[in-house]
Amino acid sequence: MKKYAYFPGCSLEKMAHSYHMSALETTRALGIELEELEDWNCCGATAYFHVDELLAFTLCARNLAMAEKEKRDIVAPCSGCYKNLFFTREHLKHDADLAEHINEALAEDNLHYAGTSAVRHLIEVFVQDVGFDAIKAKVTKPLKGLRVAPYYGCQILRPRKAKEDVEQPRFFEDLISAIGAEPVDYRLRLSCCGGALIITNRRAALSMVRNLLECAVRSKAAIIATACPLCQVNLECYQKQVNHEFGTDLNVPVVYFTQLVGLALGIPPKRLGIGSELVAVMPAIREAIEAEPVVAST
């Protein structure tokens, strides 16, 4: 059983608790173990990087150093946390002076950063480390007929120029196919949800959310799957405000990919945190999960 240092991030403690629950349930079922990083601190979100970059790198480096101590790779379920941890590691790799300076600060907490732990996003672990075949093999309730719009968002893809799949990724679609659901093709799958603009520029963010939701609904998606708590909150919890602002009538559930994977693995909805949404999920998934379980593939 492969073990990872799990960095839940602040959102997963409450706002995105269902992501936390479903991440733990599904990884356990797939034979990997997420052990929560002891005494982790906030990654700095985008706000810290707006004020002081050095301090922001230090916050991330503390988490990385703690994962190193446990000799494990660090896994973040939030795209924002992932990006911050990933790029802190990249910067420190190329800037020995910066690393030295940060290590002096980390010594106050008896930590040292060396760069030995890799930074992974949770969906990467599913796609690359577990793999589609292993996931397929464990599916007991394929989500037949469920039209899912995979929403990548930004920071699991960009700005990693070296990666060839920045513009045309397929891994989220493939993951949805692996659990027996039907991935929906729609134009804005890689567009931004507005991120923190939902607070700092509400109108701009609401209009971005509206475009995204309408695009997914036009492609007849029954549900949207995300891999980031901020994306989920913007797309789901602000739907009512979008409707109010633009006179639309949107009502599309938005879940975490781990929740859908969990359903396909036969885990009861409640243990995946389903029920804490503002846009009800059950009407969209009922038919798919209440179908007869498959005995053997033909």
Next chain:
Amino acid sequence: MNTTAETSATATTAPPEDRISFVEEIKNLLYASEGNPISTCIQCGTCSATCPVASGGFMDNSPRRIIALIRSGFKEQVLKSNTFWYCASCYQCTVRCPRGIDIAELMYGLKRFTVWRTEHQEGLIGPTFSETFVKMIMRTGRSYEPVLATTYLFTYGLPEMLLEAQTATTLMLKGRLPLLPARIKRLENFKRMIRHIVPLGD
């Protein structure tokens, strides 16, 4: 796209002759960026076209125009612009720039530059929000949403405020809002670590 804003800046002051030019200052901001310098920009406008906020008409100056203004030394217009505070960090511009300029990083650099100098446009939520966030993390090591709400709620009109309160209440009922702030265990070490970087005390 935004024709009134496109012409408004040309009438004001010519580039100042400081000890260090504005272009140099901005260049220094990006010393650690792995992208190319903004002097290599060909003003193609890919950044503006690809930016979901600029193409929605929400920015007073598009990213392309910000680069042009910096290169022409229009410091005041740049610093008072809302462009970088309305950047959502989606990195689409950075990935698509044909000259390999890290435009999103430039936006981060400009945010920090105006926070340090408190020279940003008035009435923006972004700077206050970011500063409140930083102070919160320095105190507890973790984020706590209700503290942040105070930075923007009072800038809203009544209808928006009511809508926001409604969303918050529903989230609370669903158990999705924290009632108490979380804090890390080794907080004293953490604070000493921070003081190593920013020698300010609390």
